Amino acid sequence: MLAGKRIVLGVTGGIAAYKAVEVCRRLVDAGAHVVPVMTAGAEHFIGRTTLSALASEPVQTSLWDEASPIPHTRLGQSADLVLVVPATARLLAAYAAGLSTDLLTNTLLATRAPVIVCPAMHTEMWEHPAVQANVATLRARGVHIVEPESGRLAGGDVGAGRLAAPERIVEAVARVLDAGPLAGLHVVVSAGGTREPIDAVRVIANRSSGKQGYAIAAEAAARGARVSLVTTVDLPVPAGAQVHAVETAAQMQEAIEQLAASADIIVMAAAVADFRPVAAAAGKLKKDQGTPQIVLEPTPDILAGLGERKRPGQVLVGFAAETSDLLANAAAKLTRKHLDLIVANDVSAPGVGFQHDTNAVTLLRADGSVRTIPLADKRSIAQAVLDTVDDIRGT
Numbered sequence: 590m591l592a593g594k595r596i597v598l599g600v601t602g603g604i605a606a607y608k609a610v611e612v613c614r615r616l617v618d619a620g621a622h623v624v625p626v627m628t629a630g631a632e633h634f635i636g637r638t639t640l641s642a643l644a645s646e647p648v649q650t651s652l653w654d655e656a657s658p659i660p661h662t663r664l665g666q667s668a669d670l671v672l673v674v675p676a677t678a679r680l681l682a683a684y685a686a687g688l689s690t691d692l693l694t695n696t697l698l699a700t701r702a703p704v705i706v707c708p709a710m711h712t713e714m715w716e717h718p719a720v721q722a723n724v725a726t727l728r729a730r731g732v733h734i735v736e737p738e739s740g741r742l743a744g745g746d747v748g749a750g751r752l753a754a755p756e757r758i759v760e761a762v763a764r765v766l767d768a769g770p771l772a773g774l775h776v777v778v779s780a781g782g783t784r785e786p787i788d789a790v791r792v793i794a795n796r797s798s799g800k801q802g803y804a805i806a807a808e809a810a811a812r813g814a815r816v817s818l819v820t821t822v823d824l825p826v827p828a829g830a831q832v833h834a835v836e837t838a839a840q841m842q843e844a845i846e847q848l849a850a851s852a853d854i855i856v857m858a859a860a861v862a863d864f865r866p867v868a869a870a871a872g873k874l875k876k877d878q879g880t881p882q883i884v885l886e887p888t889p890d891i892l893a894g895l896g897e898r899k900r901p902g903q904v905l906v907g908f909a910a911e912t913s914d915l916l917a918n919a920a921a922k923l924t925r926k927h928l929d930l931i932v933a934n935d936v937s938a939p940g941v942g943f944q945h946d947t948n949a950v951t952l953l954r955a956d957g958s959v960r961t962i963p964l965a966d967k968r969s970i971a972q973a974v975l976d977t978v979d980d981i982r983g984t
């Protein structure tokens with residue numbers, strides 16, 4: 590998917606440099622032409638031979654001893670993308686300040702190609718205001734930052750600062766180069782349970798955690814799509830997704846309907862309330878006012894509305910969380926709401942659906958085909974859903 594793309598892979602001197610080797614291998618496997626550049630510090634952590642053996646060209650390290658008289662500009666000018674894995678605090682500071690002290694910093698200043706930096710360092714360094722200010726400066730200039738993760742660090746410490754997983758880094762490359770299988774497509778995903786106000790402090794809610802919707806948004810972004818995530822929950826935003834925060838079914842409807850006009854794929858993973866109080870009390874209902882009589886009215890069925898107005902080529906995916914007659918109920922919704930695909934899950938089964946990190950689903954398509962995915966993490970379920978959407982688009 591990265592065929593013919595020329596990527597300068599900068600490696601700086603952090604312990605995570607060894608993971609740059611894996612990133613390099615994956616990029617080459619995906620068809621990229623990888624030009625490795627190491628800083629002097631990086632050579633303390635990995636050998637040139639290792640990276641040279643896996644990359645498309647031998648490692649370059651110096652401004653002065655290359656065959657080309659001007660490697661400091663040539664590398665940056667000819668790159669489709671410059672990627673730095675890992676980026677140390679020093680590299681971030683030099684790049685933010687425009688300092689060109691070695692081949693990598695020269696390359697960064699001499700390129701007009703997109704740049705991705707993947708910081709990795711100890712938590713104290715990562716959280717230092719100077720480092721955060723440099724990251725903010727770079728981001729404001731359009732540099733893509735693949736944020737470090739939390740986890741085990743060198744020396745046994747645990748905290749934020751661990752290099753993002755190699756597969757996340759390669760996904761970011763594909764996304765920035767618009768090279769994933771969903772490149773150029775707009776995917777709209779809804780996530781979480783809606784909250785319908787009873788009074789100023791109380792709501793009617795449901796048990797949806799939003800995790801499945803977020804996993805679908807993350808997977809769609811990783812496949813290169815432009816992703817709009819309409820959500821009622823506040824989970825870490827998947828890289829590459831644009832979040833639209835909403836609370837009620839009415840707000841979700843407004844956001845989704847606006848986005849639907851340009852959507853190629855819509856996945857309604859949200860648990861939308863079916864009923865809401867006719868009117869929310871202005872203040873807080875008091876116990877001494879007696880037991881309130883809450884009158885409910887149906888909410889608009891967002892998905893059914895989308896089904897009625899579906900554009901040719903648009904793929905519409907719904908969810909059916911059921912506790913009985915799973916397949917019959919899901920099939921009825923598929924037809925009634927004019928969907929291309931419905932993801933049915935039996936939320937009464939252990940480890941399935943609401944709040945869990947795992948799910949087990951049956952995928953029912955409008956053409957009558959059925960595929961069952963046994964218990965798996967929600968990202969794997971997201972992959973199966975998007976693979977099926979791919980099939981639907983191809984038929």
Ligand code: C5P
Pocket residue numbers: 779838857858859860861862863888889890891892893906907908909910922
């Ligand atoms: O009919 P039911 O609520 O079980 O259908 C579930 C599917 O419909 C989910 O994809 C959910 O996001 C969507 N839905 C909706 N608007 C509603 C209720 C459900 O879009 N008011």
